[in-house]
Each structure stands twice: as structure tokens, then as C-alpha cells.
Amino acid sequence: MSQAAPLTPPLRHNWQLEEVEALLALPFMDLLHRAHTVHCAHFDPNVVQASALINIKTGGCAENCGYCSQSAHHEEEIGLQREGLMALAEVRTAAEAARAAGATRFCMGAAWRGPRDGDLARVIEMIQAVKALGMEACATLGMLDAEQALQLKQAGLDYYNHNLDTSRDYYPQVVTTRCYEDRLVTLGHVRAAGINVCCGGILGMGESRRDRAGLLAELANLPEHPQSVPINLLVAIPGTPLGDSAALDIFEFIRTIAVARLLMPSSFVRLSAGREGMSDEGQALCFFAGANSIFYGDRLLTTSNRSTDRDRALFERLGLTAAA
Ligand code: SAM
Ligand code: DTB
Ligand code: SF4
Numbered sequence: 001m002s003q004a005a006p007l008t009p010p011l012r013h014n015w016q017l018e019e020v021e022a023l024l025a026l027p028f029m030d031l032l033h034r035a036h037t038v039h040c041a042h043f044d045p046n047v048v049q050a051s052a053l054i055n056i057k058t059g060g061c062a063e064n065c066g067y068c069s070q071s072a073h074h075e076e077e078i079g080l081q082r083e084g085l086m087a088l089a090e091v092r093t094a095a096e097a098a099r100a101a102g103a104t105r106f107c108m109g110a111a112w113r114g115p116r117d118g119d120l121a122r123v124i125e126m127i128q129a130v131k132a133l134g135m136e137a138c139a140t141l142g143m144l145d146a147e148q149a150l151q152l153k154q155a156g157l158d159y160y161n162h163n164l165d166t167s168r169d170y171y172p173q174v175v176t177t178r179c180y181e182d183r184l185v186t187l188g189h190v191r192a193a194g195i196n197v198c199c200g201g202i203l204g205m206g207e208s209r210r211d212r213a214g215l216l217a218e219l220a221n222l223p224e225h226p227q228s229v230p231i232n233l234l235v236a237i238p239g240t241p242l243g244d245s246a247a248l249d250i251f252e253f254i255r256t257i258a259v260a261r262l263l264m265p266s267s268f269v270r271l272s273a274g275r276e277g278m279s280d281e282g283q284a285l286c287f288f289a290g291a292n293s294i295f296y297g298d299r300l301l302t303t304s305n306r307s308t309d310r311d312r313a314l315f316e317r318l319g320l321t322a323a324a
Helices: 017-024 028-042 072-078 088-101 117-132 146-155 180-193 209-220 250-263 280-289 308-318
Strands: 047-057 105-110 136-140 159-161 196-198 201-203 228-233 268-271 293-295
Touching: 017 209, 017 250, 028 250, 028 280, 047 088, 047 117, 047 268, 088 105, 088 117, 105 117, 105 159, 117 136, 117 146, 146 180, 159 228, 180 196, 196 228, 201 209, 201 250, 209 250, 228 250, 250 268, 250 280, 268 280, 280 308
Parallel strands: 047 105, 047 293, 105 136, 136 159, 159 196, 201 228, 228 268, 268 293
Antiparallel strands: none
């Protein structure tokens, strides 16, 4: 007698590019059905985790990421005002407001290639302040060495965000001041320090479906699946090298969310940047396909996010609740 397939098969770390491409190419309804089934086996599909985001240091970054408004390389085209590291009291006030609005995690982003030691000491105070409010703390500060990752862990940091952004092949089209391996090395330090990894990418940068498959395979084939997988839709910022990118078909975006759910069934998949321009129906399909986390609050880093009022209304209409 043949045995029924287990509902939650063991997590895989050996995905072949062709397998992932085949999943992306499934008929849309089949793909969503499969992804939703896997989602329900691992999570309550009506609960969405909400993270607030704050930019604690703005602009003047040494890296040349083509999507980013904060790179010093395209500063003149954008005209973004540089701002130094935010004061501790201001960060604490923002975290209190985010908690009052319903966010459970507070994510602090800094436009650095990596933190200097003096910077890190100040970020550590911010992490401690966020933790003292009873919130989870997340930071995204660029590249870390092993010692810096350990210091952040000791400070109580719950998550470190460090995205692979796209496939290994397409990466040099997006950024040339660092390489894929640099990202993987930092991710290794974060993992070794025992901090949860938040790692995903950006869609809609002119990459092919094969590149999207490549990104998902890289993420799923890491030694551990990232605990959190942010899938950003490019916010095309005028003046950035990718500011004129053609909009990605929303169904292609939803397919990628669904395949992220299939490959990394027990990870949180975050429907990240780009929600402001997305329809309610598009977002509802993302949640159905397995997205179960969002950035919540009126701002992302340098651009606006969908308003909390609109998010509350959408949750109400869909019967979704924010994770406590
Ligand atoms: N400097 C750090 C780094 O690059 O890791 C942390 C901040 S950086 C802005 C965090 C992430 O935001 C990037 O890795 C990228 O995936 C995402 N991001 C930045 N600009 C974006 C944009 N215009 N649209 C979508 N995602 C974006
Ligand atoms: C992530 O994956 N997306 C967030 C967060 N991690 C730090 C950033 C989105 C930035 C969107 C463009 C901006 O506001 O500058
Ligand atoms: Fe700097 Fe991060 Fe922006 Fe790249 S994405 S330019 S590393 S702030």
C-alpha cells in the first residue's frame, strides 16, 4: 500500500533552478491552491504580522544600489537631504507610536555600507530601548563582521535584515560596489550569532522570471531558511538608475510570493515595499498566496507606505487580524 505524502514534508535546501522555474510557470490557480494549502499547514492564514520601519540614518551611502534613493552615487539626481544618526529619544518615541498603532516589531534601517564601531554602540542603545518597550527589534545596517553580529545579539536584537535582492546572475546589473558573496558572508555571521535572518529581495528591477527563480532558490538553499523573507516590489524612485523600470505584472509578483511560500513553508513571507500602488485585490491575493507579514505605518525609509487607515480597512474587509 502506498503511503500518503506527509502534510508538512521536511524543509528542503537543495532546490534546482529548473524546479523553481517550473513552479513559477504553473497555471495561476493551481499555484495559488498549492501555496495556500502549504500556508494553512504552517500558519493561521488569517493572521498577519506587522513590522514598523524607521530610517535612523539617511542618505550619503557609499554603495551604488540602483534602486536606492540613499546612495551617494546618485545623490545629485535625487536631492535627498542627508541626515546623521537619529537621537535615541526620537527612536524611542517612534517605537512607542508604532506599538500603540499595533506593530509588534520595530525595524531600524541605516544607509551604511556597514556600521563603524561608534555607530554600533549607539544602535545598541536603540535596540535596548525598543526591547524595553516589549517589542521585537530588527535592524538593517549593511555588512557586519562576526564580532558586530555577536554584539547585536547580546544587545537583544531579534532580526537582522540583509537582502540578496535578486539572482546571482542579475546582481551586477543592480549594484557593483559589493558582490553576492559579501551578502552571504554577512548572512553567515548573523546566523552564527543566533539572530533571526530577514532576507529577501526586490521584484520589478527588469529581471527575468529565471532571475526571480534564482533569487528564491538562493534563499531556500541557505543553510537555514531565513525566518523572515521580505518580497519588495520596486518603488521606482526618479533619479535612481532603476527609476524608469517598467512596472511588473501583479500576477508575476503574486506567483513569486506563492513560490516563496512553497519553498520556505515555515518562514514569514513579508509583502514589503510597493504596497502603496497595489490594489486591494492584488494584496488580498498576496495574502492568499502565503504572505503573512507587512510593513505597517505611513513611512518606509525614504518613501511613503500605504496608510495605516487603509490597512486597517483592508484587514477588516478580509477578516484578517494583526499578530499580537
Ligand atoms: N543599507 C542597508 C542594506 O542595504 O542592507 C540597509 C538599508 S536598505 C535600504 C534595505 C533594503 O531595502 C535593501 O536591501 C532593498 O532590498 C530594499 N529597498 C531599498 N530601496 C528600495 C526600493 N526603492 N524599492 C524596493 N525596495 C527597496
Ligand atoms: C526590506 O526588505 N524593505 C524595507 C526594509 N527591508 C528595510 C525597505 C524598503 C525601502 C523602500 C524605499 C524607501 O522607502 O526608500
Ligand atoms: Fe546603501 Fe542600503 Fe541604499 Fe544600498 S540599499 S545604497 S547599501 S542604503
